[in-house]
Amino acid sequence: MSDVISLTGIWGFGYHGVFDHEAKNGQDFFVDLEIHLDLSRASVGDDLADTIDYGALADIVVEEITGERVQLIERLAGRIADRIKSGHPEISNIAVTVHKPKAPISAQASDISVTITR
Template structure:
């Protein structure tokens, strides 16, 4: 599939992590998603009903990020990928979860996990 929709830099506060203070205090998570799907119909009809509404997708992803805590960002990424694949038109989804305030005692630029799930 060569057509893609990308939503990058979606930020929301969640309470994920293995440490008690992460669960208690929360932290920002940044998510990038890329959906693989056929966009020919949407391009031809110029109708949002014929594509994935990225505003609605963003809302559903934020609900997961701000929802039930998990220990690992791997689990969070898997849950987000499931949301992306809920639309039957999506053939595959790549989800990257960034944890910029990860509890690492060294200076770092980014920690992230990427999963790709396909039908």
């Protein structure tokens, strides 16, 4: 069985990117999480101890967005996935999508994102 916890659009302001102006000026980043795990105990017992605290997950994401600068959003997504998964062995699969809507590209695009799955 694989149930899913999803968090969408977690926002943080970070200084990630390859270019100097990204490190200097920063920009908005948004992260989506899709976490697969067995929630059968939580669905019957109604106890927070039988699931994962969504607020704690969001806090980890914001800490990573606002924390140490990385050049690639691939790296940012991987750090988030690895940190959450290592703290929660009950997770069978996690997908982390990092959105960088103001990515410095020459074409017009409403969003640039990368998804990492562990």
